[in-house]
Amino acid sequence: MEHPRNSVLSLALIFTSAICLFQVSDGWGIDGHFIVCKIAQSRLGEAAADAVKQLLPDYVEGDLAELCSWADRVRFRNRWSAPLHFINTPEVCTYTYRRDCESEDGEKGTCVAGAINNYTMQLLDYGSSSKSDYNLTEALLFLSHFMGDIHQPLHVGYADDKGGNTINVRWYRRKAVLHHVWDVEIIETAEKRFYNENIEDLIDAVQKNISGVWASRIKSWESCESSKKACPDKYASEGIKAACQWAYEGVSEGTVLEDEYFLSRLPIVTLRLAQAGVRLAATLDRIFEASVE
Ligand SMILES: *[C@@H]1O[C@H](CO)[C@@H](O)[C@H](O)[C@H]1NC(C)=O
Ligand SMILES: *[C@@H]1O[C@H](CO)[C@@H](O)[C@H](O)[C@H]1NC(C)=O
Ligand SMILES: *[C@@H]1O[C@H](CO)[C@@H](O)[C@H](O)[C@H]1NC(C)=O
Ligand SMILES: [Zn+2]
DSSP: OOOHHHHHHHHHHHHHHHHHHHHHHOOSOHHHHHHHHHHHHHHOOHHHHHHHHHHSOGGGTTOGGGGTTHHHHTTTTOGGGGGGGOEEESSOSOOOHHHHSBOTTOOBTOSHHHHHHHHHHHHTTTTOSSOOSSOHHHHHHHHHHHHHHTTSGGGEEETTTTTTTTOEEEETTEEEEHHHIIIIIHHHHHHHHHSTTOHHHHHHHHHHHHHTTTGGGHHHHHOOGGGOSOOHHHHHHHHHHHIIIIISTTOOTTOEEOHHHHHHHHHHHHHHHHHHHHHHHHHHHHHHHHHHO
């Protein structure tokens, strides 16, 4: 039996560490990831669409978006996966894989860019005659989630402030940390104000722009240099640039963020969600087309 005072103490400990974990651990919120996966799945070619259906568990009835936040749910159970959701730079507005994609104990590839390469490589086993060493359902869910995360500007942020997790601001009248503003608040405020609190309406609006005002840029979003299957480094470089130019810009401890910030940053958020969806689809197409040959 534990001494009652100890159990109160350990409860308090569990509680505070849960809060800390939550603060550092959000991806895009559930809505952001849902949007990315919906856009991606709607664009898949036949081979990738079939593979995704095969790999998803039956209970989601073929809907990838339902499990697009799975990787956030398992990060507490699978502690090893926590550093795979983000990249930290040493307070500079550029990214390099060699410098920034290492764990604290120097292990290479331990960041969201490394994880995208890792799970892309695993999925190339799909359809091969010998059984894969990996769980390809998990590989698909990780890849789909991390393609979202790497497009959230503050998931490629400064190490010092943990991608804006230690910067306290106000979002209109409520307290928030800057990281959470980009994960969740901008999207939710947009849904409330412009889309009748309806995520499907927001997805439709993004899709319209993909086939409308952004149509001429889609090819370059999708393209990957030297016939690689995935090119996360390009997305990470864009991410830290957007973090400096838009997320951190004009914000310090205690800043009150209201319409001026919301309305000028919303187009960046919707652009990044669109790019993530388009690129996830292109990456899955490249992976699964290769694997049926
Ligand atoms: C690669 O995937 C395996 C299986 O999920 C995992 O154990 C490993 O930590 C991953 N590494 C990276 C860098 O993503
Ligand atoms: C693969 O991973 C999923 C999700 O964690 C799990 O439900 C499933 O049982 C795993 N499949 C195998 C063959 O281990
Ligand atoms: C779509 O593009 C128009 C024109 O640039 C812009 O005003 C609107 O906010 C965009 N909507 C979304 C959801 O990207
Ligand atoms: Zn995440």
